[in-house]
Amino acid sequence: MNEYKKQVLDKVKGALEQLSAEKLTEVADFIGYLLTKETREEKAEQSELDPQKDPIIQDYIGGVSVEPFAHKIDEILYGEED
Numbered sequence: 001m002n003e004y005k006k007q008v009l010d011k012v013k014g015a016l017e018q019l020s021a022e023k024l025t026e027v028a029d030f031i032g033y034l035l036t037k038e039t040r041e042e043k044a045e046q047s048e049l050d051p052q053k054d055p056i057i058q059d060y061i062g063g064v065s066v067e068p069f070a071h072k073i074d075e076i077l078y079g080e081e082d
Contacts, residue, residue, distance in 0.1 A: 001009075016024065 016027065019027065
């Protein structure tokens with residue numbers, strides 16, 4: 001544990017000792033929220049889609065290059081002629 005983290009933990013512990021039981025419950029709930037959020041963020045980072053590795057997306061890539069999707073798509077989207 002680095003020195004900064006140790007200092008923060010000591011400060012938090014001291015502050016917690018001064019809180020009422022009701023406020024400690026709120027702090028515990030907030031800590032639970034932060035831990036859940038951190039876990040969710042870590043999972044989201046790990047599960048980001050890579051189209052080159054995802055078999056479903058890989059099969060779909062290029063799916064709009066066939067008729068009727070590709071016909072006049074630039075004209076429809078950008079007002080450009082073929």
